[in-house]
Amino acid sequence: MAETAISWAPRGAWAGIAQPGFFGAKGPAGIVATLLHGFGLATLIAPPDEAIAVSRVVEARLGIVLPETPKIAQVGAYDAVWAGPDQWLLRAATRDGLSALLDEFAAGAAVSDQSDARALLRLSGPHVRDVLAKGVMLDLHPAAFAVGDTAMTSVAHVGVHLWRLPDGPDGAVFEIMATRSMAGSFWSWFAASAAEFGCEVSTAPVLKPSRG
Known part of the structure; x- marks a missing residue:
């Protein structure tokens, strides 16, 4: 019997779970989700x-x-x-x-x-806090969660680590990280929560916005 060679190609944490595109309500995106990779x-x-x-x-x-x-x-x-x-x-x-x-x-x-063990997502858009409020049991109002603040919490029973970056053109910007093994469960919650606002999904390497 001939042996079969197996080639293991690297796969990002979001592979087979999320992909670039648009989902949810039609119109301007209320949420912008960037799948981060390469870090x-x-x-x-x-x-x-x-x-x-x-x-x-x-x-x-x-x-x-x-x-x-x-x-x-x-x-x-x-x-x-x-x-x-x-x-x-x-x-x-x-x-x-x-x-x-x-x-x-x-x-x-x-x-x-832990480079291959975590899935990382950057979230922005005019409804970013509305989406996070559906699952994050923290007060993310600017007066309570300032630029540079970070917290470890859970979303839909998935442990996450999140932090706030400097505001962008559409307001607040957050990054949220989950273990790779729970990326699918997290994305299932996120996709259901973001759909009503319309969500644009893209992929990018980690960029370094200046921080105040």
Whole structure:
């Protein structure tokens, strides 16, 4: 019996789940959803009483001061997102050189590459808060959730990590991240929630808007 060669091609976290296009109510899009890809991502956990030391190493290497509260900090091509006491997500615009960088940080912290383990979505549009209000059990009013704020919560029983970026032409901009294994469940909720407003879906690499 002849052997069959199998080729494993890389697949993005949204592959087979979401695709560019338009769905829902006709007319101007009330929601703009951008499926983000190509970024590098790692968890960074400081040992007990070593958070300051870890932050100094990251600052010396990348210029980022790791947030001590639920915030996101960005310098150049890198983000540091608070993920709990003495824990952060380190995101890079691309994966180039990420492995070597993580090796440097692993000398003083617990580091795990999560680049293929998360699905990331950027949401904007005039009805973005209306959609999120259907599932996010947080007050996302500008007075309560400012630019740069981040939170870990759940949407339709799916654990998510979300943060607010600087406002765009259509108002507030959010990014929301779920584990890859739950991307389908999250998208099912999102598609049902966004349909009444009309949703334009696109795909793009992580871009770095300036942050105030």
